[in-house]
Amino acid sequence: MHKQNKLPISKVASAVEPFHVMKLLGEAKALEAEGREMIHLEIGEPDFPSLDCVHQAVTDAINHGNTHYTPTLGLPALREKLSRFYHDFYHADVAAQRIVMTPGASGALHLLLTALLNPSDKVMMCDPTYPCNREFVNLLHGEVLSVPVEASTGFQLTAELIELHWQPGIKAVMVASPSNPTGTLIEQPELLAMANFLSEQGAYLIVDEIYQGLVYERAAETILANANLPDNVVVINSFSKFFGMTGWRLGWIVAPEFLIPALDKLAQNLYLAAPTPSQYGALRVLESDALAALEQRRQIFEQRRNRLYDAMMSAGFKIPCKPAGAFYLYWDVSELTDDAEAFCQTLMLHTGVVVTPGKDFGEYRSRQHVRIAYTTGDNELLEAVRKIQSFINNDG
Numbered sequence: 001m002h003k004q005n006k007l008p009i010s011k012v013a014s015a016v017e018p019f020h021v022m023k024l025l026g027e028a029k030a031l032e033a034e035g036r037e038m039i040h041l042e043i044g045e046p047d048f049p050s051l052d053c054v055h056q057a058v059t060d061a062i063n064h065g066n067t068h069y070t071p072t073l074g075l076p077a078l079r080e081k082l083s084r085f086y087h088d089f090y091h092a093d094v095a096a097q098r099i100v101m102t103p104g105a106s107g108a109l110h111l112l113l114t115a116l117l118n119p120s121d122k123v124m125m126c127d128p129t130y131p132c133n134r135e136f137v138n139l140l141h142g143e144v145l146s147v148p149v150e151a152s153t154g155f156q157l158t159a160e161l162i163e164l165h166w167q168p169g170i171k172a173v174m175v176a177s178p179s180n181p182t183g184t185l186i187e188q189p190e191l192l193a194m195a196n197f198l199s200e201q202g203a204y205l206i207v208d209e210i211y212q213g214l215v216y217e218r219a220a221e222t223i224l225a226n227a228n229l230p231d232n233v234v235v236i237n238s239f240s241k242f243f244g245m246t247g248w249r250l251g252w253i254v255a256p257e258f259l260i261p262a263l264d265k266l267a268q269n270l271y272l273a274a275p276t277p278s279q280y281g282a283l284r285v286l287e288s289d290a291l292a293a294l295e296q297r298r299q300i301f302e303q304r305r306n307r308l309y310d311a312m313m314s315a316g317f318k319i320p321c322k323p324a325g326a327f328y329l330y331w332d333v334s335e336l337t338d339d340a341e342a343f344c345q346t347l348m349l350h351t352g353v354v355v356t357p358g359k360d361f362g363e364y365r366s367r368q369h370v371r372i373a374y375t376t377g378d379n380e381l382l383e384a385v386r387k388i389q390s391f392i393n394n395d396g
């Protein structure tokens, strides 16, 4: 008989955390297969398909034989177009040479951190945060310094918190505005204060602007529009969220010029180039008619946010920070449970509503929080609130 040896995998692969919500999603799919109606509020991507004009442009590009590698840093025309986009929409002067196309923001984060970190370098980030950030640092044998954040700072780091928790060996601080899982923003003066403090310390500020464009009741922003920005600031972005192109796997980095050769060398080795058809699609999605269609979708997200938030508040649920961006609400369930994961599971079994337990985003008070994604239509959102309310009234 053939003997099965279990060969070892790497320590980082053993230690890496999965998305805990995937277990819930698996159970939800099984219930759906049995004919149960589920409402999915756990999904962190727009429910809209990518735009038809993008599909057409990509079909044309493929028909013209544009299926080979692009230069590692990206299609020159796309880097130029993004540079103009920053100028036209954000009044930010970003030279095309500073823009690096990547396979999603995920590829951007991996590439950038590989360029910055030595083993044992520390990276500060808030708790709760986008979970992969911790894992990227772990993959590189860096050290994650998680700083618990409260509703009083919009669940975000501040320049004051960074100073308070400062210690030797910190190479970079990572922030996201708007943030996942809370949908909150960091104001520009605060970001600038962070950048200046970190510049004095010789550390980088990494600003994840992946939800840029999805902001409500105010204009979208970029840290890159600030005059006198020190050159320790690196911006991460993507075509996934505002542009509605999650599956196209295309993002970008805006880095200070001195980092570009290192990013280029590393990208050549890590993935050679970002997907070519996607880059042609991105060229099209930056045209004004496509941007106008995306603005309409933004308005739909804003309307959903308003309806969901109002319904949750009327039901007496606790949302400590009204989100100003992205498509998430961070719900404080401390009055209902001290085990958000079990709560989400019971909620799903009893009501068919699937939400993400705080555990996926960190440790700090994560057992008392749940993330709701409004990546589904108004009717389903309101139905979900009704179902949650009746579940709590009957069981709670």
Ligand SMILES: Cc1ncc(COP(=O)(O)O)c(C=O)c1O
Residues within 6 Å of the ligand: 044, 103, 104, 105, 106, 107, 130, 176, 179, 180, 208, 210, 237, 238, 239, 240, 246, 250, 251
């Ligand atoms: C804050 C944040 N950064 C980065 C990513 C990665 O996105 P992508 O690789 O699709 O561009 C996500 C995805 O949800 C996110 O929420």
